[in-house]
Amino acid sequence: MKRNKILVTVIATIGLVLSCNEDSLELTNPNELSPDTFFTNSTQVQSAVNAVYSNLQTQGLYSRHMFFMMDNMAHENGGNNQLEADKRQYLDFSFDASHGAIGAYWESCYRGINKANFVIENSAKIDEILPSQMSDALKQKAIGEAKFLRALFHFFIVTRYGDAPLVTTLPPDDGSGPGKSPSSEIYAQIIKDLQDAIPVLKVKGEEENGRATKGAAQALLGKVYLFLEQYDDALVQFNALNGYKLEDNYFDNFMEETEHGDESIFEIEYNDDFGTSAQWNSDRSGQGPNEATFRGQEYGFNDWFNVFPSDDLLEEYEIGDIRFEQTFYVNGDTFGPDGSLTVDAFPSNGGGNAGWSKYNNYYKDANEDQTSGINFKYLRYADVLLMMAECESMRPGGDQDVAIGYINEVRERAMLAPLPTGLSKAEVFEALVHERKVELAGEQTRFNDIIRWGIAGTELANTQFQEGKHELLPIPQGEIDANINISAADQNAGY
Template sequence: MKKIRIVCIFVILGTFTFSCKKNFLDKAPGVDVTENTIFSSPTQLETYIASMYRHGIHHGFCTDDKSLTESISLDISAGATDEGEYAVAWLTSQYWNSASITASDIVNLEDYRFYLRWTAIRICNIMMERIGEVPGLQESYREQVIAEAKFVRALNYFEMLKRYGGVPIVNKRFQLSEELKISRNTIEECVNFIVNDCTEAAGALPPTYPSTMRGRVTKGAALMLKSKALLYAASPLFNTATPYMPLGENNKLICYGNYDANRWKLAADAAKAVLDWAPSGNCKLIDDKGVDVNYKYEWSTNDNEEIILANKSFGTRYPWDIPWAVMKPNTIANPGWGGLQATFNLVRKYEKKDGTPQTWNANGGNDLFKKYDELDPRFKQTIAYHNSYWNVETPVFNCIGNSIGHWMHKLIPSDLHNGAAQIPSWQLFRLAEAYLNYAEALNEAEGPVDAAYDAVNKIRRRSGMPDLPKGLSKDDFRKRVHNERDIELAFEDHRFWDIRRWKIAEEDGVMKGNFWGLKLATIPASSEIHYEPYIFEVRSFLPKMYLHPFILWEVNKGYLVQNPGW
């Protein structure tokens, strides 16, 4: 088998690259910080724990955190899916939409944290190796920190698994004098490694922390990551005898090499474990604010009870700062750099409040506001539509003549406006996802049993939507749960990965084919709006894009098996 050379020079140097911001290590004048310094006292250890989180806890949302890397991610993955379309042509999403992304630019265009992940993994391995040397450290806290390190290591491996398939497993700190040519491990080996780290971490992590320690991983976070890893492992991209493209003798680097229905059972059990943990972690669905508010409250209110884990490394950001500058529409006060438009492909997925499909006239109609009022309440809590409220600066949002008909409002607080900075709510895990993971996996393992219905219906009820109809077939239930994920998790960096793990990217209007918007026009002497569906773009998707390419200059070193087609 071919080999991969781990870029240890980046990892070794990166281990002691800390931010100068508060809560991270500031080097005192004339003091050299070494590993021995870090593990010389509990106080010094805390700086290393902070660095482990800073390097290792992240999300797919955009950030301008250039203190760790010169590369930045400016847009969210929604713009490369049927969720959205960026209003400018130069953002990363457009490379996916035109199928022009290459192995030379993958790091700068999507996976800008590739090298940082290896830094994070090395920090975790050093932590586990040397924490026993810290004097005066309570044994229970030592075990907790080891568990946190295992979680962070597992998270970084999961982020690579879903992008690349099998990657090299590094479970110890390497020295430059050691053999650094490490083979890619198989999908099965990587999944088992992630699951084992999560299982061990969950056994030593507390169910919750005091409010002053928000952002540190809990038992629930470890269980949630295990749930996600097993869900991806059970999904069609990996759980198959035939990979999406052949890789010869290396097929097991990109799939299991067989289909096993029990993988869905394991995923269901793991998701159920998250739901069982939730009460002890003071975690619950937000369902007490009203059906027209519950959903927005969850995504717009930091530190709410539904959040299992959030990235807490970012402070307040003004409207002209990243991430808001990239997300905000260029049509409002304090315009952004383009903004993310919501496609009609997404809007059509919203059911009516009675649970039936909304009917949209293919030739257009004169009842747009009526149709909006009939939709699932989550529509108005997610999408900026014509005449909707944006904020105090733009109380009436205009979509006529300047967009494809809709814009993303979710993720952008209404309280964000000129002079009013807000803290991004960068959520990695929330409880609603665990319910959806459970419903999907249980249906695949056992069919649409009552417990699967109950899980998805809890999500629907809190937004005022009726239960799914009884008697659905396994295939029909799958479609309904997939659609529920599309609505509930919209713009949260799920859709891009769900599309690939389900292997549906080549279906029309998903990541390929026709993408639709609405042309809007006023109607003389009427309070209604005329709408007309139209195709604003035809996108491309190549089968090789189901997994990322490894960076070209790493492949050219001769030790790395490139993913097929690249």
């Protein structure tokens, strides 16, 4: 009997130990893929490239803040009473380093850059995919798209923040942040990335709508050279563009149904049929379905109507410029389904005398319903023509009459009389300032223009713009707090 008891005790003790099998502690996340086993076929490579594009749709960029930031700082907009403080601060130049959306803009760009680096830095793995699974041309195109987008995001950064981190590698294991690089080095990397992209990207027409094309990379490289005042280099790129022309109808650039027309070079894509459930929480990640922009809802005179086109912008238009009525609504215009409604909204409570028509859905709908699927034309041929005019006029030995010819192509579509030949360089510049202001109104280009021309101080004389400070945004406070290699001493001047 005694022996039995000992036996039971031994069995019980063994049972105690055996019940614990350590294998159960070794878990892998069943919800997410592991980076170790990724980049093994073309679908995976393409998926990693797609993720880079999605960062263009964050609230910090084109879903919400890009247009407010750029159009307000340029004072193409005035604010109505209900304009939220963070967006009014763009008008008043009263933002500081703790501004949430300035932080979201910064992180949206760097998350895009990191996603691009995820593709580029894995190129060795991509190369190992069998050619029967993915052709060399497709592999190179994937890297090329990532480089185009890395250049674009770095360009968004360098134009708004000046010297800033230049990130071309994946994050280090210890998570330490990168220090600032001089803007000249950032520009050099942008140029290199675009030069790498141009020969491997497909041309428009052979590529899916929305993807980076050879023409998009050439036009962006030309624009970057123009910002660096390397006019001859810019013209080489612009002249290499092939197959683009102006739309017959100016407004075709701003309707959902006529996207990717002849004039379109690179667009920021939206399509509200594809889901909007993450629209409110994608402020910097681009995660989830956020395939609509708030642009229509925020600007629309029959919706939130936070901003209106400023009187200064309205007064810029010449008599007979058909772009006025295609860009704005005034009282008495018709809108909505079949033009069944009549505008009666002005003056607005903030003193606005017109409302935006460009990038609004009122040509077909009475309301925006918060979700607009209209793409932003980041680069279109009219912009290129005006940039070519600028390069030609500005380059040593440039022919002013050739420059005027480019401007007149744009004016002709606007039903305006051509500029006479024989204008001086200064007169051509004045014509360019005017023509870019009206042709590209509300397209997030004017603020960069007046900054790079060095005329923001005079153009924004009646605002709180301070020269030497507001050309750049403050580096976000969160970056200074979390990055051991960037301190308060690295903050941009005046902040």
